[in-house]
Amino acid sequence: MALRVLSAKSSAALDQELMSAGAFSIDQLMELAGLSVSQAVHKLQPLNKGRRILVACGPGNNDADGNCPAGPDAQTGGDGLVAARHLWHYGYQPTMYYPKQSKNELYQRLTTQLHALDIPFAQDFGAALAQTDHVVDAVFGFSFAGEVREPFPAVIAALAAAPVPVLSVDAPSSWDIERGPPPDGPGKAFHPQALVSLTAPKPLVKWFGGRHFVGGRFLSPAMAEKYGLDLPPYEGIDQIVEVPVEGQKL
Amino acid sequence: MALRVLSAKSSAALDQELMSAGAFSIDQLMELAGLSVSQAVHKLQPLNKGRRILVACGPGNNDADGNCPAGPDAQTGGDGLVAARHLWHYGYQPTMYYPKQSKNELYQRLTTQLHALDIPFAQDFGAALAQTDHVVDAVFGFSFAGEVREPFPAVIAALAAAPVPVLSVDAPSSWDIERGPPPDGPGKAFHPQALVSLTAPKPLVKWFGGRHFVGGRFLSPAMAEKYGLDLPPYEGIDQIVEVPVEGQKL
Numbered sequence: 001m002a003l004r005v006l007s008a009k010s011s012a013a014l015d016q017e018l019m020s021a022g023a024f025s026i027d028q029l030m031e032l033a034g035l036s037v038s039q040a041v042h043k044l045q046p047l048n049k050g051r052r053i054l055v056a057c058g059p060g061n062n063d064a065d066g067n068c069p070a071g072p073d074a075q076t077g078g079d080g081l082v083a084a085r086h087l088w089h090y091g092y093q094p095t096m097y098y099p100k101q102s103k104n105e106l107y108q109r110l111t112t113q114l115h116a117l118d119i120p121f122a123q124d125f126g127a128a129l130a131q132t133d134h135v136v137d138a139v140f141g142f143s144f145a146g147e148v149r150e151p152f153p154a155v156i157a158a159l160a161a162a163p164v165p166v167l168s169v170d171a172p173s174s175w176d177i178e179r180g181p182p183p184d185g186p187g188k189a190f191h192p193q194a195l196v197s198l199t200a201p202k203p204l205v206k207w208f209g210g211r212h213f214v215g216g217r218f219l220s221p222a223m224a225e226k227y228g229l230d231l232p233p234y235e236g237i238d239q240i241v242e243v244p245v246e247g248q249k250l
Numbered sequence: 251m252a253l254r255v256l257s258a259k260s261s262a263a264l265d266q267e268l269m270s271a272g273a274f275s276i277d278q279l280m281e282l283a284g285l286s287v288s289q290a291v292h293k294l295q296p297l298n299k300g301r302r303i304l305v306a307c308g309p310g311n312n313d314a315d316g317n318c319p320a321g322p323d324a325q326t327g328g329d330g331l332v333a334a335r336h337l338w339h340y341g342y343q344p345t346m347y348y349p350k351q352s353k354n355e356l357y358q359r360l361t362t363q364l365h366a367l368d369i370p371f372a373q374d375f376g377a378a379l380a381q382t383d384h385v386v387d388a389v390f391g392f393s394f395a396g397e398v399r400e401p402f403p404a405v406i407a408a409l410a411a412a413p414v415p416v417l418s419v420d421a422p423s424s425w426d427i428e429r430g431p432p433p434d435g436p437g438k439a440f441h442p443q444a445l446v447s448l449t450a451p452k453p454l455v456k457w458f459g460g461r462h463f464v465g466g467r468f469l470s471p472a473m474a475e476k477y478g479l480d481l482p483p484y485e486g487i488d489q490i491v492e493v494p495v496e497g498q499k500l
Contacts, residue, residue, distance in 0.1 A: 112272075116472065237288070
């Protein structure tokens, strides 16, 4: 059975509701989202298959005050920052690519937490890509719309040609949330090996043919019902579950 | 090899440092601490052995402004609130006993998150204890000192005589952090089956003879070295690890 999908607009509304009526803080939700991402990496890339993980983080999406205007799912870069910390604790060797660092206070703290672990920050994405076993694409998430700004066109082109597996967070970066791969530009040929959808799959999964995980184990049945979603069939204490998706072509 | 222990005073200093130089928010740390507690429950009480978990939460430890003066380890009640939410998502049936509800904003939000899952709050601890398969003791943690105030003396006496296993968080409630079981009072006879120490074991483990877990997988090597601690030998993606402890008598 395929899980139902959540539009970009509804995803933003659900995030806002989690943080208002749901009483979650963005710190909490991002911690759990990043933890889910780290568990998906562990599933895809066991420690004995190579420990070097390149985590590419987007600029975040801040308003003029440096606040996160939308919730954790919109903040894909932050999910990558949290995931990298957990990966380090699991025994991986993460390297960050985070060229446009957010002034958002939470993002800055998450970055400090990585510096405390001496996790390196790469300047040259291509060079970093040549020295890794796996990539986490946390560049653009479900709030992405419009154009891919510098320096990310080259990053997405490199991801599309990556010699190692790529796990995208919420969306293959530069894909349209409703319409999937862009008709042209660097993302046209970008088909990552795996995707982890946070809270719920987005409509773009219709165009996605790789392994698909859902994470973010905090949705209440009442919220799922309100947004027309399924509670994913998580097992045990896992924060992620691998799922088939309607329209998925393998 | 036994893990080194952390005094009450050093525990408070470490928590403060995690939140200042370490750049963690209390929301983040408490989420990870409560997640650790939930994983210890899952290890001790697999779902097929009975799903009813009674979570007893203490009053928290707030200053006049309702802020948490110390960190997540001091806030044992909050760890219980977080753990209960995760336990619900794993498929357990948690019941809360939380008679002195904190006005602290984080505690209030964590409580709202439990109400959203329709988790019941019991008024009568004895009655709740007669209808559960397992207990989480998140009444008093490492910041406990002095006297046990109402209604907790009867709660601790009931825990000491509980017909089901009890997991204590950071300390068997009412135990002195440095000197172990109190010489008299309801806690004298309280020897829970299991203990989960957050961040590091406290000196009281010398008097503890049950199963012992360490949780809170966020300590950096630099912080561990500064405080004379070991990084616990966590495995895989686990947030807890079962450990022997110096002086532990089984």
